[in-house]
Amino acid sequence: MTDTVIKIDSLVKRYGELIALDHLALEIKQGEVFGLLGPNGSGKTTTINCLLSLLSYDKGTIQIFGKDMSPTAYDIKRDIGVIMQNVAVYDELTVQENIDYFCGLYITDKEQRKQYVEEAIKFVGLEDFRKFRPKKLSGGLLRRLNIACGIAHKPKLIILDEPTVAVDPQSRNKILEGIAELNRNGATIIYTSHYMEEVEQICTRIAIMDKGKKIAEGTKEELTAMIKNTETIKVTLHELPDEVLSEIRSLPHIYSAEVEDSTLTVSCSGGKHNLIRVLEILQDHDVHIGRVTTEQPTLNDVFLEITGKALRDKGE
Numbered sequence: 001m002t003d004t005v006i007k008i009d010s011l012v013k014r015y016g017e018l019i020a021l022d023h024l025a026l027e028i029k030q031g032e033v034f035g036l037l038g039p040n041g042s043g044k045t046t047t048i049n050c051l052l053s054l055l056s057y058d059k060g061t062i063q064i065f066g067k068d069m070s071p072t073a074y075d076i077k078r079d080i081g082v083i084m085q086n087v088a089v090y091d092e093l094t095v096q097e098n099i100d101y102f103c104g105l106y107i108t109d110k111e112q113r114k115q116y117v118e119e120a121i122k123f124v125g126l127e128d129f130r131k132f133r134p135k136k137l138s139g140g141l142l143r144r145l146n147i148a149c150g151i152a153h154k155p156k157l158i159i160l161d162e163p164t165v166a167v168d169p170q171s172r173n174k175i176l177e178g179i180a181e182l183n184r185n186g187a188t189i190i191y192t193s194h195y196m197e198e199v200e201q202i203c204t205r206i207a208i209m210d211k212g213k214k215i216a217e218g219t220k221e222e223l224t225a226m227i228k229n230t231e232t233i234k235v236t237l238h239e240l241p242d243e244v245l246s247e248i249r250s251l252p253h254i255y256s257a258e259v260e261d262s263t264l265t266v267s268c269s270g271g272k273h274n275l276i277r278v279l280e281i282l283q284d285h286d287v288h289i290g291r292v293t294t295e296q297p298t299l300n301d302v303f304l305e306i307t308g309k310a311l312r313d314k315g316e
């Protein structure tokens with residue numbers, strides 16, 4: 001038996017002139033929490049929709065659980081739980097009835113279904129809201145209901161497309177903890193997001209997408225090891241004479257040093273004592289300094305270095 005859950009090869013999807021997916025290849029193994037990270041419009045949702053046979057595509061192959069995926073592959077679909085970006089529940093049904101409805105699409109045994117629905121309600125923490133209709137729920141609770149509807153039938157593969165967009169921090173944490181628990185209980189997870197921090201937090205392996213292409217793939221550590229930047233030092237200060245800045249730039253292992261908004265930002269590539277050396281120069285020249293921080297590279301740095309642009313706009 002293969003431990004490959006998903007295998008996508010050379011997937012091409014066009015919308016007229018636009019190439020939304022450009023020869024995409026992905027292989028996802030049993031037990032992974034696989035993150036698809038990319039800015040808006042990079043092709044994450046299109047990938048999921050093709051994967052689920054909700055969208056036709058121009059070229060390529062998709063296999064799930066070792067079998068070819070197609071719109072009528074009901075045996076495969078039974079083992080997949082899908083939580084899409086837009087909440088899809090019935091307004092006229094209560095929380096409990098909604099979960100029961102979606103679970104009932106796969107689980108016909110009444111007693112088993114009752115138990116599964118109860119477990120799903122508890123899992124997302126909606127015990128006190130079981131008789132509520134969706135319109136009475138806050139955005140975060142509604143997202144949790146959406147998740148309960150997608151996972152109640154205990155699928156082996158769970159696909160979540162940006163499940164935390166516009167949710168409050170409490171529900172967000174509940175959702176992220178829940179995903180980790182589903183994974184511990186044996187489910188393979190695909191998680192799409194443009195929030196780098198979430199992907200860093202929960203995903204065991206990550207593919208970074210841009211303009212329909214996979215531009216990098218690996219664990220967080222593998223991805224950050226691919227880039228030149230190993231450390232960024234930030235020092236707040238009032239003023240920095242040009243000759244001092246030049247001296248910092250001439251230090252070994254430092255490939256960029258800039259001052260903007262009273263902050264000196266020094267980017268380092270390797271080396272062990274960069275911070276000490278920078279602070280020594282500042283001290284030697286009596287530069288008055290404020291806060292000093294050092295940061296390890298993030299997935300945003302990986303994206304920035306490969307594409308030349310940030311993963312998302314500041315303030316988003």
Ligand SMILES: Nc1ncnc2c1ncn2[C@@H]1O[C@H](COP(=O)(O)OP(=O)(O)OP(=O)(O)O)[C@@H](O)[C@H]1O
Nearest residue numbers: 015018020038039040041042043044045046047194
């Ligand atoms: N039905 C459609 N018709 C035409 N173009 C589309 C359609 N759906 C998506 N696109 C385009 O395809 C590209 C990929 O979109 P997609 O929604 O897959 O990206 P995404 O990474 O999921 O973005 P988001 O984070 O905003 O959901 C974008 O340029 C988008 O404008």
